[in-house]
Each structure stands twice: as C-alpha cells, then as structure tokens.
Amino acid sequence: MPSLPLPSKFEELVPVDVPDAQWWRQAVVYQVYPRSFYDLDGNGLGDIRGITEKVPYLKELGIDAVWLSPFYPSELADGGYDVADYRDVAPELGTLADFDEMTAALHEAGIRVVVDIVPNHTSDQHVWFKEAVNSPKGSPARNRYIFRDSRIDEDGNEQIPSDWISMFGGPQWDQLADGQWYLHTFAPEQPDLNWDNPEVREEFEDVLAFWSDRGVDGFRIDVAHSLVKDQAVIFGPDPLPTWAEMEKLPWDGTHPVWDRDEVHDVYRGWRKVFDRYDPPRVAVAEAWVEDPQRRAKYASIEGLGQTFNFDLLRADFHAPQFKEIIDHNLELAARADSSTTWVLSNHDVIRHATRYGLPDLLEGEESVVGQKWLLDGGSLADVDVEQGNRRADATTMLLLALPGATYLYQGEELGLHEVGDIADADRQDPTFFRSPGVDIGRDGCRVPLPWVADAQGYGFGSETPHFPQPTWFADHAVDVEDRDPHSTLNLYRQALSLRKRLLTEERLTWEETGSEDVLQFVRPNGWRVIMNFSKDAVDLPDGDLLLSSRPLEDGRLPGETTAWLLDA
Known part of the structure; x- marks a missing residue:
C-alpha cells in the first residue's frame, strides 16, 4: 500500500517502554525454516550463512525476533525434528562459528534469536540411542528411552506392546533385534525419551545453557505437552489401553501420554536455567492442548512463560468467532501473567492465504477441507487467490494490532500460497509416506523462498533447490514485491513500522x-x-x-x- 501522510499526533506518540526482560510480550517473531530460507553456499539447501546474508532484509521488514526451526545434525526423517546432536549445526547448513556470526549480526540489527528445542525424542542416530541399541535390556543406556518387552497373548505368543498409532501413521512401537520394543510418538527414527530419568532432565538443562551462553534469547519447545508418560501404565503388568480407549480418556493431567501434570516439574527446572541470565531467557510452548485452562499452565512465570495460541489459525473467517477467541485468550494470558501469541501459519499447516481462499466452510471444517484440497492435487486453480490474499492481509493487520506477540512464518510477507501440486517423487514429509492417501504432508509450506524473479531457483541459490518451486513464485519474488507499492511485502513493512x-x-x-x-x-x-x-x-x-x-x-x-x- 502507498504510504499515507501521518497525522501530527502520530509523531507525538511515545511507544510503551518495554524492559529487556519483557521484550517477548508484544514481539513480532519471524519463523525461519533454515533449509528453505536462503542458500548461500550453493548446495540446494538454505543455510546459516544465508540467514546472516539476509539480515538487512529482516531488519527492513521490521521484526523483533527470528525463530529458527531445527538446524541441528539430522537424518531428516522429520524435517530436522529428529535431532542427532543438540549442541551442533548440521554440517550441510554450516558450523557453530557460522551460528555465532549469525547471532551477532541479528543482535546488531536489533533482532533477538529464538531456537527450536525438541525434547520429546531424539534421532535414532543420537549417540544415546546408538548406545541403547548396543546395550542389554535394563541397562542405564536403555533407561534414557522407553523400552518395553513384548506383550504375551492368551496363547503365549509374543505381541507388540499395544496398538498405539504414531502421529505419522503406523505402529508407535518398533522392535530391536533382541526383541525389546521402543516407543516413538512420531517416526521410528524419533525414539521417545524417558523423562522420569534424572539424566535426561539434566542433559536438557545443560543444552538450554549451552545455547543461552552462545547468545540465544529464547526457545520454542516442540510438542511441549508430550514429554512425561505414565510409566506405571507403560511398564505395568496389565495390557496397555487400546488406541480407541486412549482417545476417549480425558486430558485432565492424568492421561497416560498427553499433557500430564508432571510435565510442569520439568519446566520449573528449566525456569531456573533461564533465570540465570540477564535478561532471563524465555520460552514458548507448542502445546496442542484443547482445554485453554490447561494450555495456560505452560505460560506460567514459574515455567516456560508463554504458549502458542493456535485458535485463530484454526478459526473460520467469522467475526463473532474471532472476537470470542481474542477475548478468551487475552483473559487466559492475564490470568497467567503472560501475554498471548497470535499465529496464522507455520511449518506444519497449510498457508493461511490458501486456507482463506478455499470455499467457505462450516465451523471447524477448515483443516478437513484443506487436507481434501491437498489430496485432490492442490491446484491453485481451485483456490480464490484474490479472496485468500485479501483475507490474509486483513487478518494479519488485525493480529499485529492485538495485545500480545505475533508469530509470522517465512514467505507470508510475500503473500505466498501453499504449493499443493508437488510430485510424489519430490515429497519429503514422513507423514506422506506413512499415511498414503490420508495425509499428504506438510511439504507445501516448506518450499524455498523466491528472492529474484528471473534467477535460477528464483534467487534462492545457485543450484537446484531441494524442493521444486512453481512458476507462479516469480510473481511473489522479493525483488518484484519490493518495487510494487501495493505488494504484500510493502504492506507488512508499513504495518510493522507503524506498530x-x-x-x-x-x-x-x-x-x-x-x-x-x-x-x-x-x-x-x-x-x-x-x-x-x-x-x-x-x-x-x-x-x-x-x-x-x-x-x-x-x-x-x-x-x-x-x-x-x-x-x-
């Protein structure tokens, strides 16, 4: 949008004085998916030095912080959320020295740094799990994870411990050569940690200190509600509850797997680590907890301090629904002495410009219709692109004006839509491979960004990007939108500057x-x-x-x- 002349009263406004320790309360945080942001070394993958190269772009955009999705060594069984080493950078993305340089450049630009921590599980390539595999049953190495013997049926035959289904489809248990099974809530390459083990708790407190010592300002906690499991159930003499039974159990702090009260003991320990720093480090929980009262517990000042609020992300484009969600989340944040968070897109969901361009839905059906759109081929020909862009811009301006923090996902400032029509051979998300015909996966929001319309890979890098980019990306390249006063990019810049x-x-x-x-x-x-x-x-x-x-x-x-x- 072209700039409007600002009234004299605007120049007289004095922004609220925010102490360093409270910077996160009303921050605008920009999520970077490193492998798809900018490729400086020309290997087809975005990298840490690529982020450093684009610090001027981020500064001009006007954000307050950058949140980096996992950049750790990983076999990419789940887009980097299978971490093999929590204290290093994946070699294909850079080095710790590159990370330090990036952090310094962002701080020099007045931008804070938030990194992803993945505490529910490690990679099966982590040194701990390799040790567990090569250690006997009942060993300290295996006690860092959740191992269980086979279930014996009424005929004396050995069976899988339960029929639990992983979040990516298929059984939630995998068997080692010696017959024991290990639990994995997600992919088999992501064995769940045993958070009843003090060694596990000490390890992650040390990891948080490691990154805090390097200048990291905060942490985003992956699946924060799933760490602690009910060991009495898992290791008890009785058969485990069936998956159908599990789905009927209440999430009231006693569920065997999800949102157990004991998880907050973990975060009270983390708070002690955060408070050793000046200003204290902060954290935001990814807690997919339906009960807002229980979700607010993760935002306790004795715990993580803030939690994601995904309610507007899942809402229809409906004014009364928006108002109810806004009121409720502001009330919960005040009760926890925290601030709420507003988010419309991230690396796990269909981009909101596309969601808003799909046919109007009945309440609560948006994700279902979006998934059907993907399964049907995901063509933008089936999306009202102008409606999607118009609604997305309007909603973003609403979010940026609300009390609390706003989280933006890379590319939304360019008005990018979901890339739905990715060939099967080009897909990477394990959800797609483990749930064929049911869940197409999350690859469509992870396609590398377009920077230059007429360049190789649209300026993402000198080599072919790790995901194919559609031809319509050229219209959304940064150099094109930079020149257009009516572009989404310039709307974001103006809104963030005014904010x-x-x-x-x-x-x-x-x-x-x-x-x-x-x-x-x-x-x-x-x-x-x-x-x-x-x-x-x-x-x-x-x-x-x-x-x-x-x-x-x-x-x-x-x-x-x-x-x-x-x-x-």
Missing part, C-alpha cells in the same frame, strides 16, 4: 459497530482498529487513517479489509 510507534499497554476496548460482521477495538493510546469480515463496504469510524489492507472505496472500508486509525 513499533503504536505499541501501548496490553489492553483493548471493543466498540459497537452495529454489524456482527465488523469488529472494532481501540487500544489505550487511541490506536483504533476496524476489520470488515463482510463482502460489502462499510463506513469508517472517526479518526485519522494510518493504513488499510486494501485501498478505500469512496472513503469507505471495503469488504474483507482492515484499517488502522488514530483517534483525534
């Missing part, structure tokens, strides 16, 4: 609009936000217009558009 001056106390007041399809709120400093979910234009409230996600129509706010104003 830095507009930030104020973490409160909002809803204003009546006379329509259930229009939301309006005002922040304490007079920052007024109005989002029109309907198809028709509506009148703007009084105030000086700062920015709108689409140009006004005869002075009115178009359908599926958000505007920021400043009260006179």
Whole structure:
C-alpha cells in the first residue's frame, strides 16, 4: 500500500517502554525454516550463512525476533525434528562459528534469536540411542528411552506392546533385534525419551545453557505437552489401553501420554536455567492442548512463560468467532501473567492465504477441507487467490494490532500460497509416506523462498533447490514485491513500522459497530482498529487513517479489509 501522510499526533506518540526482560510480550517473531530460507553456499539447501546474508532484509521488514526451526545434525526423517546432536549445526547448513556470526549480526540489527528445542525424542542416530541399541535390556543406556518387552497373548505368543498409532501413521512401537520394543510418538527414527530419568532432565538443562551462553534469547519447545508418560501404565503388568480407549480418556493431567501434570516439574527446572541470565531467557510452548485452562499452565512465570495460541489459525473467517477467541485468550494470558501469541501459519499447516481462499466452510471444517484440497492435487486453480490474499492481509493487520506477540512464518510477507501440486517423487514429509492417501504432508509450506524473479531457483541459490518451486513464485519474488507499492511485502513493512510507534499497554476496548460482521477495538493510546469480515463496504469510524489492507472505496472500508486509525 502507498504510504499515507501521518497525522501530527502520530509523531507525538511515545511507544510503551518495554524492559529487556519483557521484550517477548508484544514481539513480532519471524519463523525461519533454515533449509528453505536462503542458500548461500550453493548446495540446494538454505543455510546459516544465508540467514546472516539476509539480515538487512529482516531488519527492513521490521521484526523483533527470528525463530529458527531445527538446524541441528539430522537424518531428516522429520524435517530436522529428529535431532542427532543438540549442541551442533548440521554440517550441510554450516558450523557453530557460522551460528555465532549469525547471532551477532541479528543482535546488531536489533533482532533477538529464538531456537527450536525438541525434547520429546531424539534421532535414532543420537549417540544415546546408538548406545541403547548396543546395550542389554535394563541397562542405564536403555533407561534414557522407553523400552518395553513384548506383550504375551492368551496363547503365549509374543505381541507388540499395544496398538498405539504414531502421529505419522503406523505402529508407535518398533522392535530391536533382541526383541525389546521402543516407543516413538512420531517416526521410528524419533525414539521417545524417558523423562522420569534424572539424566535426561539434566542433559536438557545443560543444552538450554549451552545455547543461552552462545547468545540465544529464547526457545520454542516442540510438542511441549508430550514429554512425561505414565510409566506405571507403560511398564505395568496389565495390557496397555487400546488406541480407541486412549482417545476417549480425558486430558485432565492424568492421561497416560498427553499433557500430564508432571510435565510442569520439568519446566520449573528449566525456569531456573533461564533465570540465570540477564535478561532471563524465555520460552514458548507448542502445546496442542484443547482445554485453554490447561494450555495456560505452560505460560506460567514459574515455567516456560508463554504458549502458542493456535485458535485463530484454526478459526473460520467469522467475526463473532474471532472476537470470542481474542477475548478468551487475552483473559487466559492475564490470568497467567503472560501475554498471548497470535499465529496464522507455520511449518506444519497449510498457508493461511490458501486456507482463506478455499470455499467457505462450516465451523471447524477448515483443516478437513484443506487436507481434501491437498489430496485432490492442490491446484491453485481451485483456490480464490484474490479472496485468500485479501483475507490474509486483513487478518494479519488485525493480529499485529492485538495485545500480545505475533508469530509470522517465512514467505507470508510475500503473500505466498501453499504449493499443493508437488510430485510424489519430490515429497519429503514422513507423514506422506506413512499415511498414503490420508495425509499428504506438510511439504507445501516448506518450499524455498523466491528472492529474484528471473534467477535460477528464483534467487534462492545457485543450484537446484531441494524442493521444486512453481512458476507462479516469480510473481511473489522479493525483488518484484519490493518495487510494487501495493505488494504484500510493502504492506507488512508499513504495518510493522507503524506498530513499533503504536505499541501501548496490553489492553483493548471493543466498540459497537452495529454489524456482527465488523469488529472494532481501540487500544489505550487511541490506536483504533476496524476489520470488515463482510463482502460489502462499510463506513469508517472517526479518526485519522494510518493504513488499510486494501485501498478505500469512496472513503469507505471495503469488504474483507482492515484499517488502522488514530483517534483525534
């Protein structure tokens, strides 16, 4: 959007003074999927030095922090979430010296660094698991993981311990040559750790200190709700509950696998590590916990401090639903003395520009319809691209104005859509291979970014990218969008620049609009936000217009558009 003349009152605004220890509360955090961000060394994979090279781009974008998805040594059984060494960089992505250089460059640009920690499981190539495989039953090496003997059926035959299904499909148990089985919630190459073992707890506290000592400001905790399992059930004399029985059990802190109360003992230990630093290190939990009250526990100031709120990511484009979600999550954050988080896309879900371009859905069906779209071939010909882009821009402007932190996913600032039509031979996600015809996987949001429209790999690197890029990426390349004042990239830049001056106390007041399809709120400093979910234009409230996600129509706010104003 072309820049608007800013009112004199805007220049007089004094942004809220945020102590260093509270930087995360209303930060804008940009997720980098390193292998698909920028390839500087020309091997077809994005790398750590590539991130350093693009620090000026990130600084101009206006973000507060970068979150790096796993960059550790890995066999890539799950896109790097099978970690072989928690204290190193994958050699194909760089070195620890490269990481230190990147951290220094980001800090020099005023950008904090958040890294992914994957504590539920290691890679099967981790030194611990290799030792476990080569050690006898009952050994200390095996006690770092969850091993179980075969179940004996009524005829005396040995059977798999249970019918539990892994998150990527197939059995949740794999057998070693000596007959014992190990638990893996995800892929067989990702054996679950035994968090009842003090050695495991000590190891991860040391890992957190290792990266904190290198200047890392915070951590994103992968599947934070799944670490602690009920060992009394797993190692008890009775047969394990069936998968169907497990799915019926309540998530009230007593479930054998998910969201157990004991997991918060782990995070209280981590908090002691975080608080050794000045400012204290922070963490955000990826906790897919349906009960918002229990999800808020992960944001405790005695624990991780913040948790992801995926509610808007899963919501329909529906104003009353948005308002209910916003109110509820602000209330929960206040109760935990934390701030909430807002997110629309990440490395695990269909990009929101595409989701918003799919046919309107019944409540709660968006993910189902999105998955069907992928299984049917994922062609953008079946997506209302303009509607998707319009809704995505409007929603992003709403999120950036809400109290709390906003998490952006690389490429959304370019208006990228999901790449749905990837050939089977080019796919990498284990979900696709383990669940054929059921779950197409997450590769479509992990395709390398386009930087230069007329260059090899659209400027991602000098060699063929590790994922094929569609031809329509050329229209979204950074160099193209940089020159276009109406581009999504320039909308993001303007919104983030304005936001830095507009930030104020973490409160909002809803204003009546006379329509259930229009939301309006005002922040304490007079920052007024109005989002029109309907198809028709509506009148703007009084105030000086700062920015709108689409140009006004005869002075009115178009359908599926958000505007920021400043009260006179």
